[in-house]
Amino acid sequence: xxxxxxxxxxxxxxxxxxxxxxxxxxxxxxxxxxxxxxxxxxxxxxxxxxxxxxxxxxxxxxxxxxxxxxxxxxxxxxxxxxxxxxxxxxxxxxxxxxxxxxxxxxxxxxxxxxxxxxxxxxxxxxxxxxxxxxxxxxxxxxxxxxxxx
Numbered sequence: 001x002x003x004x005x006x007x008x009x010x011x012x013x014x015x016x017x018x019x020x021x022x023x024x025x026x027x028x029x030x031x032x033x034x035x036x037x038x039x040x041x042x043x044x045x046x047x048x049x050x051x052x053x054x055x056x057x058x059x060x061x062x063x064x065x066x067x068x069x070x071x072x073x074x075x076x077x078x079x080x081x082x083x084x085x086x087x088x089x090x091x092x093x094x095x096x097x098x099x100x101x102x103x104x105x106x107x108x109x110x111x112x113x114x115x116x117x118x119x120x121x122x123x124x125x126x127x128x129x130x131x132x133x134x135x136x137x138x139x140x141x142x143x144x145x146x147x148x149x
Contacts, residue, residue: 004028004029005029008026011074014073015070020048023066024038024112030078032075032079033079033116034115035113035114035116036071036074036075036114038071039109039110040109040112042105042108042110044057044106044107046059046106048060057105058104058105059104064100064130068112068114068126068130068138069095071128072126073144076088077090088147089149090146093144093145095140095143097140097141101135101137101139102136104130104137112130113129114129122146123143125142127141128140
């Protein structure tokens with residue numbers, strides 16, 4: 001088993017997302033203020049495959065970026081004192097240097113890795129990568145801001 005793993009029930013407490021838009025199945029490792037590694041199992045039953053593309057299903061690249069963004073939200077929550085983290089949502093406010101390197105198809109397991117870069121004026125910066133079996137499928141830099149709503 002993973003040392004710093006987080007199962008789905010705990011993820012529900014850290015993210016507001018739910019099916020069909022929750023794109024993190026498990027956190028397999030994290031260190032607050034440093035990094036997070038998470039998994040997403042891609043099933044042929046994902047609703048987006050009905051239209052993208054029915055004959056040759058391919059996971060949209062923007063959803064890979066969203067998976068990175070959701071991992072940053074979890075890392076942000078895990079890096080914030082619990083009394084401050086309650087009712088806090090990390091809103092995506094910027095994506096830079098996004099690149100897509102390979103297709104993701106049903107049956108793939110995404111490894112989503114995010115490294116914390118820095119915070120400036122309450123804007124949190126991260127660098128993210130999605131890979132399948134050690135091969136990069138997407139990379140980007142993410143900026144988000146926490147809000148207590």
